[in-house]
Amino acid sequence: MTQVNATDDARFERGAAALSRIDGEAGQKVVDSLADIAPDFGRMLIEFPFGDIYTRPGLDLRAREIATIAALAALGNAAPQLKVHIQAGLNVGLSQQEIVEILMQMAVYAGFPAALNGLFAAREVFAAPAR
Template identity: 80%
Template sequence: MTLHQQTAPQTRRDRGLDALKRIDGQGGEAVVNALADIAPDFADMLLEFPFGDIYTREGLDLRSREVATIAALAAMGTATPQLKVHMQAGLNVGLSREEIVEICMQMAVYAGFPAALNALFAAKEVFAEAA
């Protein structure tokens, strides 16, 4: 490339797609594709804000971001499908099964035993699918 040639800056959507592929792989793509026929604008928002803006920020690596995300979703106790996607993402970015189990157990202290139990059973399903 010469000095006069420049590549176009990556858009928020492009950054989001790249991050989604690195983090969630096919699971994330399936979520975006599932939204295409009902809420394509929401699919774009999902790519642009969390993945294009937040996940690509400096300050935390992807592994740390997934620890925080798994903990938050587990504590909510109402987002099992998203929790499973992010548990798989955690595995994708270097978390071990043992670390994911410990994150779930830690939630018993702050979110209660029911939330921790739900998260542990979600982890069990994710691990079985990954085997």
Template identity: 70%
Template sequence: MNDNDNDNDNDSERFKRGWEKLREIDGDAGEKVIESLKNIAPDLARYTIEFPFGDIYSRPQLDLRSREIATVAALTAMGNATPQLKVHIHGALNVGCTPQEVVEVIIQMAVYAGFPAALNGAFAAREVFAERGMIED
């Protein structure tokens, strides 16, 4: 963190809750994202832990499976967030989604985001599934 940060920022309940949730959902992939920001944008790393994971993902109104389905859908529809989509496909699988459900969500996005976005999402899913040994690449 930079000199303007409070030394206790990483000890806040929000940060701790977010870090635990990030590890629960995204595991190593999420930790790699945070680590990759360490030398260039440590504040962005902290914000990523605190807001999405400490505040939003920790809300009880939706389970993690539902949240990851929504996230995979949104990132697929954006069409320009492949690295983040791959992390969240891993996350969806980590919290109980099946590969078939992930693919179905991506296919659904063809209706709302177009075929190019859905195709890009399917290719991202293929890479994640191959990395996890679920399919041959």
């Protein structure tokens, strides 16, 4: 395991708070799922994206989730992560209709298959019991 210093602890604390606010239990489940194989990677997931990027000024959480949902849908191979971030979008104030529009927009830039897969992922998230 790598050594952790005070700067890393601050990044981790910032990241853990942001992860909880944005992804709730789903984000922590991803980190927990790495405990037996790559705990350092789980820590990196908290420190870098959430401790360093999500907490930067310049974009609010809604805008960051719009960008994240679009990027994950465009990738076309990240359905589990897309579902987590669709829920995160709902958590930070995006409406279901806004998420549908984001995913439909991906047909223009990422193709119809990516948009369709994104919409199917959204349907699953929207149908799940509220978190």
